[in-house]
Amino acid sequence: MRWYLIGFIVVLQGCGNLADATKGWTVDKIYQEAKDELNNGAYDKAIGLFEKLEIRAIGTPLSQQAQLEKAYAQYKTGSAAEALVTIDRFMRLHPASPLIDYALYLRGLVNFNGDLGFLSRFTGFSLEDRDQKASKESYATFAELVSRFPNSKYTPDAQARMAYILNTLAMYEIHVARYYMSRKAYLAAANRAQVSLSEYPQSPAREEALSILITAYDALDLSQLRDDAKRVMGINFPKNKLGTPSSSATPSTPAGNPAQKP
Numbered sequence: 475m476r477w478y479l480i481g482f483i484v485v486l487q488g489c490g491n492l493a494d495a496t497k498g499w500t501v502d503k504i505y506q507e508a509k510d511e512l513n514n515g516a517y518d519k520a521i522g523l524f525e526k527l528e529i530r531a532i533g534t535p536l537s538q539q540a541q542l543e544k545a546y547a548q549y550k551t552g553s554a555a556e557a558l559v560t561i562d563r564f565m566r567l568h569p570a571s572p573l574i575d576y577a578l579y580l581r582g583l584v585n586f587n588g589d590l591g592f593l594s595r596f597t598g599f600s601l602e603d604r605d606q607k608a609s610k611e612s613y614a615t616f617a618e619l620v621s622r623f624p625n626s627k628y629t630p631d632a633q634a635r636m637a638y639i640l641n642t643l644a645m646y647e648i649h650v651a652r653y654y655m656s657r658k659a660y661l662a663a664a665n666r667a668q669v670s671l672s673e674y675p676q677s678p679a680r681e682e683a684l685s686i687l688i689t690a691y692d693a694l695d696l697s698q699l700r701d702d703a704k705r706v707m708g709i710n711f712p713k714n715k716l717g718t719p720s721s722s723a724t725p726s727t728p729a730g731n732p733a734q735k736p
Contacts, residue, residue, distance in 0.1 A: 496523070496526050501527060501530050501531045501534075501536055504523055504526055504527045504530060505527055505536060505539075505540070507523055508520050508523035508524050508527060508540070508543065509543075511523060512543065512546075512547055512550075515550075517547045517548075517550050517551045518551065520543070520544075520547045521544050521547045521548060521551075524540045524541075524543050524544035524547065525540075525544060527540040528540040528541055528544070535572075538564070538568055538571055538573055539573065541560060541563070541564045542560075542561070542564060542573055542576060542577060542580065544560055545557045545560040545561045545564070545577075545580060545584075546580060548560060549580070549583070549584050549587075554584050554585075554587075557580075557584045558581065558584055558585075561577055561580055561581045561584070562581075564577055565577050565578075565581075574622075574623075575619060575622070575623040575626040575628055575629075576628060578615055578616075578618055578619040578622070578623070578628075579616075579619055579626075579628035579631075579632060581615045582612045582613075582615035582616040582619065582632060582635065583612075583635075584612075585608040585609070585611045585612035585615065586608075586609075586612040586616075586635055586639070606643060606646070609639055609642065609643060610639075610643075612635070612639060613636055613639045613640070616632040616633070616635055616636045616639075617636060619632045620632055620633055620636070631728060634728040635728050638728050640674050640676070640677055641674070641677050641678060641679065643673070643674060644670045644673075644674035644677035644678075644679040644680070644683075645677075645679050647666045647667070647669045647670035647673075647674075647679070647683070648666075648667070648670055648679050648682055648683060648686070650666045651663045651664075651666040651667045651670070651683070651686050652686070654666065655686060655689070655690065658693070660689075660690040660691075660693045660694050661690070661694060663686055663690045664686070664687055664690040664691060664694070667683040667684075667686040667687045667690070668683075668687065670683040671683045671684070671687075680710070681707075681710070681711050681714060684703055684706060684707045684710070684711070684714075685707070685714065687699075687700075687703040688700055688703045688704055688707065691703060
């Protein structure tokens, strides 16, 4: 029992020494150490230091920056939920902060990377509908950034990501429609193609969506709807071989690395 007690005391002393590691440091030193850990990929250490800085520098712009830097570090560890909680807390506490544009950008980025990789991750396709909530929330956040801060340095990248999101969601519907076409479930295929056209009318996927509609309606002997789709195809894509689905390219991921700090 005595050895257990001694060991417990040693552990407590070690924790105490660890907790006091930044004792006597200036806020600038804490920030620099946190940034060094962040840049070196030691995200957990960076998070701990940013949390200390947030408290030590409370009421200052540096404290606000520490909150967002912590959120970025959480995002880099793959802890999307924690990052979003940190960002939402920041936006609630500091609605007039000059860093709000970065907070919006980072929030959109967390959701963007959290859900939009499914087209490249899966070589096959499952009929099961994947959750598109994060994708749509990412788009909405980027749209808010673009609307509120059109001159922000983060706006151009946000706009590129918005276009990618729309194209990806449209292509998702096409993937589902293709699946139904392969199973000769023509009505279901037509419905998904219609979703792609109605919700994402500017996407490059609209040509293939129209082709699927023509083929599906023809198979269903819905001649009026088929001819309507052919008319729209002829106006927008006169060189398309009607009724033959074309190969729509999967949208490319926006170029560039996300900003690491405000």
